[in-house]
Amino acid sequence: xxxxxxxxxxxxxxxxxxxxxxxxxxxxxxxxxxxxxxxxxxxxxxxxxxxxxxxxxxxxxxxxxxxxxxxxxxxxxxxxxxxxxxxxxxxxxxxxxxxxxxxxxxxxxxxxxxxxxxxxxxxxxxxxxxxxxxxxxxxxxxxxxxxxxxxxxxxxxxxxxxxxx
Amino acid sequence: xxxxxxxxxxxxxxxxxxxxxxxxxxxxxxxxxxxxxxxxxxxxxxxxxxxxxxxxxxxxxxxxxxxxxxxxxxxxxxxxxxxxxxxxxxxxxxxxxxxxxxxxxxxxxxxxxxxxxxxxxxxxxxxxxxxxxxxxxxxxxxxxxxxxxxxxxxxxxxxxxxxxxxxxxxxxxx
Numbered sequence: 001x002x003x004x005x006x007x008x009x010x011x012x013x014x015x016x017x018x019x020x021x022x023x024x025x026x027x028x029x030x031x032x033x034x035x036x037x038x039x040x041x042x043x044x045x046x047x048x049x050x051x052x053x054x055x056x057x058x059x060x061x062x063x064x065x066x067x068x069x070x071x072x073x074x075x076x077x078x079x080x081x082x083x084x085x086x087x088x089x090x091x092x093x094x095x096x097x098x099x100x101x102x103x104x105x106x107x108x109x110x111x112x113x114x115x116x117x118x119x120x121x122x123x124x125x126x127x128x129x130x131x132x133x134x135x136x137x138x139x140x141x142x143x144x145x146x147x148x149x150x151x152x153x154x155x156x157x158x159x160x161x162x163x164x165x
Numbered sequence: 166x167x168x169x170x171x172x173x174x175x176x177x178x179x180x181x182x183x184x185x186x187x188x189x190x191x192x193x194x195x196x197x198x199x200x201x202x203x204x205x206x207x208x209x210x211x212x213x214x215x216x217x218x219x220x221x222x223x224x225x226x227x228x229x230x231x232x233x234x235x236x237x238x239x240x241x242x243x244x245x246x247x248x249x250x251x252x253x254x255x256x257x258x259x260x261x262x263x264x265x266x267x268x269x270x271x272x273x274x275x276x277x278x279x280x281x282x283x284x285x286x287x288x289x290x291x292x293x294x295x296x297x298x299x300x301x302x303x304x305x306x307x308x309x310x311x312x313x314x315x316x317x318x319x320x321x322x323x324x325x326x327x328x329x330x331x332x333x334x335x336x337x338x339x
Contacts (some may be wrong), residue, residue, distance in 0.1 A: 011294040015185070018290055022186015022218070029214045043207040050193050054186070116179075123178035126297035129171045 006072045010126070013065035017122050020058035024115035027051045028108050028148070032155050038163060059094065062118075063087050079125050079132035086118045086141075105152045113144035120144075166241045169232065177229035178293055184222035185290035188283055191215045195279070196326055202334045223261060226289075230258055250301040253292055253308045261285045280319035287319075288312050 030051060034044040066087070070080055077083065090111065097107040117140055124130050194215060198208035234255075237246035245251055264281045267273035273281070288311075295301065 007298040007300075010298050011291065014182075014294040014297075015290060018182035018185040019189055020186065021179070021182040022184070022188070023190055024186075025183060025218050026187055026190050026215055029218065030211055033210060033214050041207060043205050044211060046197060047194055047208060047211040050197050051190055054190055054193065058186075119179050119182050120175060123175045123182075127174055127178060129174055 002072060006069065009065050009068045009072070012061065013069055014122065014126065016058045016061035016065055017119055019054055020062065020115050021119040023051050023054040023058060024112045027055060028112045028152065031108060032152070032159070035156075036159055059087075059090060077125055079121055079137070082121055082132065082137045083118065083125075086114050086121070089114050090118075105149070105156060109148040109152045110145060113141065113148045116144045116148075117141045166236060166239070170236050170241050173229045173232045173236070176225060177233065180222045180225035180229060181289055181293045184219060184226065185286050187215055187218045187222060188286040191219060192279070192283055192323070196330065199327075200330055223265065226258055227262070230254060245301070248301045249303050249305050249308060250292065250295065252305065253312075254289070256308075257285050257289045257292065257312070261289070276324060277320060280323045281316055283323070284312070284315040284319040288315050 027048070030044075030048055034040045034048060040048070066077070066080070066083055070077055093102065093107060093110050093114065096102040097111070102110075117137075120140055121132065121137065124136075125132060130136065191212070194208075194212055198204045198212060204212070234246070234251075237243060237251070261282065264273060264278060264285065268278040268282070
């Protein structure tokens with residue numbers, strides 16, 4: 001019985017991360033597309049709300065499933081510390097963005113980078129592809145942050161340049 | 166060779182995650198957009214972003230699967246390629262592509278197309294999730310039955326939701 005519950009929660013955990021990775025990719029790209037004309041209108045806001053709803057669902061499901069999986073099989077996730085660090089950053093950054101405590105593009109870039117790192121880490125962890133170390137985690141996270149920051153900055157610069165023309 | 170296999174496995178798992186998440190949003194966004202009876206140009210533009218991301222995920226999955234099958238052919242992780250899991254992954258990916266092409270050329274009716282696509286994404290996601298729990302050898306007939314059930318379930322769900330939205334729209338017009 002315990003094995004079945006464990007298997008279900010592993011599948012659920014992976015589904016939650018899948019939803020988060022997909023939704024965060026769409027959140028950042030839809031946000032940039034919506035901002036193309038300088039403002040986010042009602043229809044765009046409605047579509048973005050769906051994505052944010054999906055992101056929130058994933059954010060609730062991940063800590064619950066990680067807790068159950070590690071409770072049922074302690075030590076099964078060797079990189080559980082990294083997973084909790086990323087979950088904490090996801091929550092903290094979401095709060096900062098909600099209350100506008102963080103600067104324009106830094107928040108969305110950090111959120112997308114955290115989701116992608118979580119996705120990569122869980123893939124490496126669950127498929128036993130490589131040993132998870134602090135070095136690997138930090139390199140992966142830093143690369144994701146830089147990638148998303150540069151990407152968002154470049155797209156915004158391009159949009160502003162076209163708006164001026 | 167081993168490094169290429171590990172990297173392609175990470176990217177494959179990640180691309181499946183991207184596709185499963187995006188397809189969920191694609192369906193919900195479609196229902197949100199059609200709720201008032203028409204899909205406005207702004208909503209179409211926003212949905213276009215989802216379809217681009219889905220295509221990116223599909224291309225990444227195909228590339229990684231081809232890489233893995235080629236590695237399997239030359240002897241890397243050979244035991245896996247003898248399992249039904251590997252065959253099932255190939256079947257679902259082929260259906261994803263075939264259905265996408267048929268939908269693009271409007272050969273596949275809208276009653277079945279989106280449902281087949283969504284159920285294929287979820288089946289692919291479930292197949293990927295079966296690896297860490299160690300379920301890789303199962304009868305192909307069981308997989309075909311489960312996949313068919315998922316397709317039927319999604320056809321019922323999507324068309325049921327569409328029917329309900331149409332009914333609500335007609336009620337509003339009265």
